[in-house]
Amino acid sequence: xxxxxxxxxxxxxVVVFGIALLTFILLHAVAPTPGRAxxxxxxxxxxxxxxxxxxxxxxSIWQQFFSYIGQLFExxxxxxxxxxxxxxxxxxxxxxxxxWLSGISLLLSVAIAVPLGIFQAIxxxxxxxxxxxxxxxxxxxIPDNFLGxxxxxxxxxxLGWFPAEANQSESLVAYITDxxxxxxxxxxxxxxxxxxxxxxxxxxxxxxxxxxxxxxARAKGLTESAILRxxxxxxxxxxxxxxxxxxxxxxxxxxxIVEDLFNSHGLGLLFINELNNEDYPTVIALVLIxxxxxxxGNLVADVALSVADPRIRIA
Amino acid sequence: MAIIGDASQGLPLPLPLPEGGQVQGPRxxxxxxxxxxxxxxxxxxxxxxxxxxxAFCFLGPFVYHTNQLxxxxxxxxxxxxxxxxxxxxxxxxxxxGRMMKGGQSALEIGLFSSLIATVIGTLVGAIAxxxxxxxxxxxxxxxxxxxxxxxxxxxxxxxxxxxxSVIRLSLIIGAFSWLVSARLVRGEVLSLRVRDFVLAARTxxxxxxxxxYKHLIPNALGVVIVNITFQxxxxxxxxxxxxxxxxxxNYPQVDWGDMLSNALNSLQxxxxxxVYPVGICLVxxxxxxxxxxxxxxxxxxxxxxxx
Numbered sequence: 001x002x003x004x005x006x007x008x009x010x011x012x013x014v015v016v017f018g019i020a021l022l023t024f025i026l027l028h029a030v031a032p033t034p035g036r037a038x039x040x041x042x043x044x045x046x047x048x049x050x051x052x053x054x055x056x057x058x059x060s061i062w063q064q065f066f067s068y069i070g071q072l073f074e075x076x077x078x079x080x081x082x083x084x085x086x087x088x089x090x091x092x093x094x095x096x097x098x099x100w101l102s103g104i105s106l107l108l109s110v111a112i113a114v115p116l117g118i119f120q121a122i123x124x125x126x127x128x129x130x131x132x133x134x135x136x137x138x139x140x141x142i143p144d145n146f147l148g149x150x151x152x153x154x155x156x157x158x159l160g161w162f163p164a165e166a167n168q169s170e171s172l173v174a175y176i177t178d179x180x181x182x183x184x185x186x187x188x189x190x191x192x193x194x195x196x197x198x199x200x201x202x203x204x205x206x207x208x209x210x211x212x213x214x215x216x217a218r219a220k221g222l223t224e225s226a227i228l229r230x231x232x233x234x235x236x237x238x239x240x241x242x243x244x245x246x247x248x249x250x251x252x253x254x255x256x257i258v259e260d261l262f263n264s265h266g267l268g269l270l271f272i273n274e275l276n277n278e279d280y281p282t283v284i285a286l287v288l289i290x291x292x293x294x295x296x297g298n299l300v301a302d303v304a305l306s307v308a309d310p311r312i313r314i315a
Numbered sequence: 316m317a318i319i320g321d322a323s324q325g326l327p328l329p330l331p332l333p334e335g336g337q338v339q340g341p342r343x344x345x346x347x348x349x350x351x352x353x354x355x356x357x358x359x360x361x362x363x364x365x366x367x368x369x370a371f372c373f374l375g376p377f378v379y380h381t382n383q384l385x386x387x388x389x390x391x392x393x394x395x396x397x398x399x400x401x402x403x404x405x406x407x408x409x410x411x412g413r414m415m416k417g418g419q420s421a422l423e424i425g426l427f428s429s430l431i432a433t434v435i436g437t438l439v440g441a442i443a444x445x446x447x448x449x450x451x452x453x454x455x456x457x458x459x460x461x462x463x464x465x466x467x468x469x470x471x472x473x474x475x476x477x478x479x480s481v482i483r484l485s486l487i488i489g490a491f492s493w494l495v496s497a498r499l500v501r502g503e504v505l506s507l508r509v510r511d512f513v514l515a516a517r518t519x520x521x522x523x524x525x526x527x528y529k530h531l532i533p534n535a536l537g538v539v540i541v542n543i544t545f546q547x548x549x550x551x552x553x554x555x556x557x558x559x560x561x562x563x564x565n566y567p568q569v570d571w572g573d574m575l576s577n578a579l580n581s582l583q584x585x586x587x588x589x590v591y592p593v594g595i596c597l598v599x600x601x602x603x604x605x606x607x608x609x610x611x612x613x614x615x616x617x618x619x620x621x622x
Contacts, residue, residue: 018460026469030476141602143552145559145575146594153582153590164579253467260560261579271468272560275475283472291464
């Protein structure tokens with residue numbers, strides 16, 4: 001167990017280092033020196049050069065890379081020259097909203113997808129299963145942005161049940177407790193992931209249903225509901241753990257679109273605003289954070305899986 | 316997962332077995348695959364939709380002439396009616412003609428970027444699988460890194476900086492979408508290398524090149540083709556999101572995402588024709604490619620089972 005964990009952690013560190021290298025290359029490809037962006041179009045070339053020299057952008061690419069990595073080790077994610085504040089403080093302002101939005105939608109979609117997938121697997125190839133399969137397939141094919149538009153059109157514009165804009169309050173507590181205006185953003189994010197998860201859950205449950213231990217459980221006379229709870233649910237849910245870890249980039253992407261649609265102030269909206277602003281240090285720091293979150297998510301998922309399923313530890 | 320699930324239930328093959336003494340030709344596998352593909356109704360529907368859309372987008376403008384270069388602002392927001400079956404948009408451009416033009420770029424970028432992604436992915440996967448060792452380790456770590464970062468963010472950054480034409484956006488989307496096909500091809504190559512028929516060919520003295528071109532590539536082709544189809548759907552989605560967020564194609568080119576970007580205002584003003592027709596086009600095309608991909612995956616599976 002310990003050696004498995006150590007190997008997994010070592011591999012993750014290599015990947016995180018690779019992510020840092022990639023974001024550095026990206027930053028240098030799109031914005032090698034920030035002088036022009038900081039001083040504006042009217043600044044003289046000499047002033048721009050002086051700024052770049054003063055902040056160390058005339059050093060060799062290797063020196064710059066090592067100082068970038070050194071900064072990251074200190075927990076310094078860079079500086080947004082456009083907003084004139086550190087990326088760390090931008091994160092502190094925005095991360096909690098996004099984390100709440102993503103977290104609650106993830107919880108809801110797992111809570112819906114697991115029973116739905118198992119239900120479909122038990123009733124496989126019946127009319128209701130095929131209807132649900134068609135429905136999830138359709139939801140799966142609808143791009144997140146159009147799904148959001150349909151939901152807003154129906155519930156905010158036509159029916160007028162919910163506002164089309166997320167809570168705009170400065171206070172995080174107000175944002176979290178305002179279920180009325182957060183209902184639609186959460187609904188859109190949940191719908192986008194339920195489709196994929198329940199499709200996966202259905203096939204995972206079908207696999208589990210075909211296993212010998214289910215047959216044995218039936219043979220020794222367990223009731224169907226006991227088989228369901230004790231054997232099927234636990235085994236079929238295992239694969240969900242990995243899937244959730246793997247779907248973090250998609251969750252972040254969904255967050256981007258939903259925050260844009262509902263004007264919800266979080267990391268996704270920050271990314272889009274700063275990309276329009278050509279504030280490359282900030283947007284690329286967000287890429288780095290997304291990558292590191294994914295690595296951590298995958299690591300946690302693998303560890304959780306090895307705790308939940310002893311077979312993994314032995315293999 | 317679905318593939319294993321179906322196989323383990325021992326579903327009967329719907330295909331007749333050859334009569335006694337009948338010898339299957341070398342291409343029987345592909346013929347079998349074709350017949351199983353045609354049996355899947357959703358796949359046929361998918362192909363029909365794609366063909367219809369190709370005709371709608373590329374032949375449509377020859378039948379239905381619209382001016383997508385010059386406009387009259389007084390024609391803005393006309394409701395569907397005479398002269399404009401789907402009305403006009405905020406600039407006074409004809410919406411139906413705009414949908415055709417947007418479809419052209421969606422299909423072009425979808426196909427180009429998938430081809431680019433597949434070529435890169437197949438090369439990387441084949442090299443990793445065939446060479447192995449250090450090269451394999453490096454390439455697979457690269458795939459791990461790229462799979463970890465949110466690619467939508469990276470594609471947005473790169474296209475905001477370099478994008479805004481069909482070729483460039485295809486290159487950008489393709490350059491970041493080859494990961495899945497690389498992993499698939501590597502896996503195929505690794506598993507094919509130890510299959511009996513490859514061993515047999517090697518025992519008979521087949522050269523390395525013959526093994527690669529005669530045995531490995533044709534057999535790994537199945538998963539690659541399946542992946543292209545899903546990739547087209549994904550690329551069209553990516554483009555729709557790029558355009559929606561304002562980083563898509565520039566005037567005079569049109570993309571569906573950009574057409575949707577003012578949808579929220581249009582909905583509030585009651586201009587439904589600017590929102591639903593183009594959105595439905597997007598969904599239907601993406602769904603059609605997903606249908607074809609699903610059917611092709613089952614088809615390749617049938618071929619594998621028969622082999």
